[in-house]
Structures are given as structure tokens and as C-alpha cells.
Amino acid sequence: MQQYLDLVESVLRTGTYEENRTGVDTLADFSQHYTVDLQAGFPLLTTKDLSRARWNSLVQELLWYLSGEEHIRALREETGIWDAWADEAGHLDTAYGRFWRRYPVPAEADRLPGESWPDPDSQYLNEEGTFDQIAYVLDGLQHNPESRRLVVNAWHPANAADSTLPPCHYTFVFNVQDGRLNTHLQQRSGDIALGIPFNIASYALLTHAVANQVGLPVGEFGHSIVDAHIYLGKGERGSWYEDHAAELRERVSAVEEKSGYTAIREWIEANAPPDPEGYDHVPGLLTQLTRTPRDRPEIEIADRPLDSLTAADITLSGYDPAPAIDFAVAE
Numbered sequence: 001m002q003q004y005l006d007l008v009e010s011v012l013r014t015g016t017y018e019e020n021r022t023g024v025d026t027l028a029d030f031s032q033h034y035t036v037d038l039q040a041g042f043p044l045l046t047t048k049d050l051s052r053a054r055w056n057s058l059v060q061e062l063l064w065y066l067s068g069e070e071h072i073r074a075l076r077e078e079t080g081i082w083d084a085w086a087d088e089a090g091h092l093d094t095a096y097g098r099f100w101r102r103y104p105v106p107a108e109a110d111r112l113p114g115e116s117w118p119d120p121d122s123q124y125l126n127e128e129g130t131f132d133q134i135a136y137v138l139d140g141l142q143h144n145p146e147s148r149r150l151v152v153n154a155w156h157p158a159n160a161a162d163s164t165l166p167p168c169h170y171t172f173v174f175n176v177q178d179g180r181l182n183t184h185l186q187q188r189s190g191d192i193a194l195g196i197p198f199n200i201a202s203y204a205l206l207t208h209a210v211a212n213q214v215g216l217p218v219g220e221f222g223h224s225i226v227d228a229h230i231y232l233g234k235g236e237r238g239s240w241y242e243d244h245a246a247e248l249r250e251r252v253s254a255v256e257e258k259s260g261y262t263a264i265r266e267w268i269e270a271n272a273p274p275d276p277e278g279y280d281h282v283p284g285l286l287t288q289l290t291r292t293p294r295d296r297p298e299i300e301i302a303d304r305p306l307d308s309l310t311a312a313d314i315t316l317s318g319y320d321p322a323p324a325i326d327f328a329v330a331e
């Protein structure tokens with residue numbers, strides 16, 4: 001997907017050196033946006049291999065969001081990608097599905113005069129009194145597809161203020177135009193090497209699943225990322241970039257052929273302190289920039305209700321990626 005390579009290149013070309021809570025410093029760029037045509041194939045990156053365990057992690061993560069579960073007890077049987085942020089019992093400070101499917105609604109006594117809230121027998125309310133945003137948007141797409149209010153919000157300000165990991169992808173909107181289902185995602189913070197490839201594929205998959213459900217063809221995926229960043233490594237490796245970010249920007253800006261990215265990688269490996277664990281994502285992303293995106297794979301999702309979808313209902317075909325690249329996750 002060329003849009004991903006353009007994003008990587010843009011952060012390398014204009015990003016600035018920033019510190020953050022993880023202790024792994026970043027090169028960060030403000031406000032990135034792109035759109036992807038979902039009719040032109042499924043946007044699973046082909047410039048690195050995301051098949052097998054990685055694809056399974058991605059699919060299971062989306063099914064977990066849709067399950068509405070606030071814990072990862074079932075998810076962690078399938079993948080370890082959320083383990084570092086959960087406690088022994090599998091609970092998280094913030095779980096996407098909890099807010100997608102069970103957004104808290106004020107108790108009657110806490111409602112202000114004149115405010116509108118659903119009737120107790122509303123089809124969107126769960127038995128516990130929470131609001132099912134997915135049921136709301138599915139119903140809207142079926143009965144009122146021209147609506148411009150088909151928003152799902154994972155951000156609860158009071159939870160976010162206290163959480164160790166508030167949602168990164170925090171609001172999405174379905175928007176039907178020209179008879180096609182578009183999805184726009186708003187993300188406050190994006191880990192370009194690890195999180196973003198998952199986020200793109202995950203929301204593309206969600207768009208296909210919802211499109212199937214409501215009988216619409218897929219349209220486009222639009223993605224806005226506020227703090228788009230590349231992790232630079234721990235300790236001395238990370239701080240090496242503080243003095244070399246400007247030179248990196250110049251070198252990337254001057255590249256004319258893909259082989260130029262290999263030369264920058266060699267310059268880093270020859271000069272920067274070692275990074276045995278792979279917390280520096282720049283070399284692996286430069287490798288991806290040397291690669292040409294291949295034809296996109298296709299996705300097929302069995303025709304069954306969203307709530308009963310399993311991984312076996314989702315089939316990826318024609319995926320022919322370049323070799324895998326390992327990146328370590330900053331916690």
C-alpha cells in the first residue's frame with residue numbers, strides 16, 4: 001500500500017525528536033491523513049509479512065472488540081498482543097469493546113432537565129442499561145444510510161483521564177456516499193511500525209464485515225492520525241537520534257531511488273549504538289521503503305450476523321508479502 005510508505009517517508013522527512021511516557025523516544029509528526037480505496041483490494045501491507053500468527057492476532061483483536069468484553073481472558077488464548085496492559089484476571093483500564101458495545105449511560109437521577117436519552121426499552125440499550133453503539137450504527141446503515149451521525153466513540157473522558165492506556169483509535173464514523181460504505185477513523189497516537197498496520201487492516205476488515213451485514217459495497221477507508229510516530233530505540237540508541245534527527249531528515253529528503261534507503265540504513269547501523277532487541281523501528285521501516293508494494297490480497301467474510309462471526313468465517317486470499325520484519329513494542 002503506497003499510502004503507508006508515503007506515511008513512513010513523511011514522518012522520517014518531517015518528524016521531530018520527542019520523548020514520551022514509554023522511555024523509548026520517537027520521531028513524531030503532527031496530523032497525518034490518507035484515504036485507501038477498499039475496492040482496490042484488502043489493505044494488508046505487502047511490504048512486510050503479516051500472515052499467520054500476525055494475521056490471527058489482528059483478526060482475533062477485532063473479534064474481541066466486537067465481543068464487548070472488558071477483559072482479555074479469551075483473547076490471550078489466541079494472542080499475547082494485549083497481555084502487557086492487562087492484570088492477572090485479564091482486566092484492562094480501558095477496553096475498546098466495552099465502550100463500543102456497552103457505553104455507560106447516566107442513571108435517571110443524574111440526567112439534566114431537557115436532555116434526551118433513550119427509552120428504557122430502546123433496542124440499543126443492553127440489559128445492564130449501557131448503550132450498544134454498534135447496534136445503533138448497524139440499524140442506522142440499514143434504515144437511514146444517508147445519516148451523517150453514524151459515529152462510534154471509544155473515548156470516555158473520565159476513564160481516559162485515569163487510564164494507563166486510553167484508546168488510541170478513539171472514534172470512527174460510517175458514511176455512505178454513492179451507495180458505498182466508507183469508514184473514517186480518528187486516532188490520537190499511532191505507532192507507525194507496529195500499531196498502524198494493524199489498525200488499517202482491522203478497520204478495513206470491520207468495514208467489510210459491516211458492509212456485508214447491511215448489504216452495501218465497500219468504499220474507502222479514511223484515517224487521521226494526530227501524533228504519528230516512529231520509535232527510535234531505548235537508552236543511547238534513542239538519544240543518538242536527538243543529535244542525528246536533522247541529518248536523517250536531510251538524508252531521507254534527498255533519496256531519489258529506493259536503494260537510497262538502504263544507504264541510510266547502513267549509515268545508521270555503522271554509527272548508532274547497538275539495538276539488539278529491535279526497539280529502533282527506523283531500520284525496519286527503511287527496509288520497507290526499499291520494497292515495492294505488491295498486488296493487494298482479497299478478503300471474504302461469511303454471510304452471518306456480526307455477533308456470531310468467528311476467525312473461521314474470514315478468508316484472506318492472494319496474499320503475497322515480502323519477508324517479515326520484527327519490531328519490539330514500546331510499553
Ligand SMILES: Nc1nc(=O)c2c([nH]1)NC[C@@H]1CN(c3ccc(C(=O)N[C@@H](CCC(=O)O)C(=O)O)cc3)CN21
Nearest residue numbers: 053054057079081082191194195196198327329330331
Ligand atoms: N507501543 C505500542 N504500540 C502499539 O501498537 C500498541 C501499544 N503500544 N499498546 C496497546 C496496543 C497493543 N497493540 C499491539 C501490540 C503488539 C503488536 C505486535 O507485537 N505485533 C507484531 C506481531 C504480533 C504477533 O505475534 O501476532 C508485529 O510484527 O506486527 C502489535 C500491536 C497495538 N497497541
Ligand SMILES: O=c1ccn([C@H]2C[C@H](O)[C@@H](COP(=O)(O)O)O2)c(=O)[nH]1
Nearest residue numbers: 021165168169189190191195196199
Ligand atoms: O491500536 C493501537 C494502539 C496503540 N498504538 C500505539 C500508539 C502509541 O505508540 C502507544 C500508546 O501510547 P500513548 O502514550 O497512550 O499514546 O500505542 C497504536 O498505534 N495503535
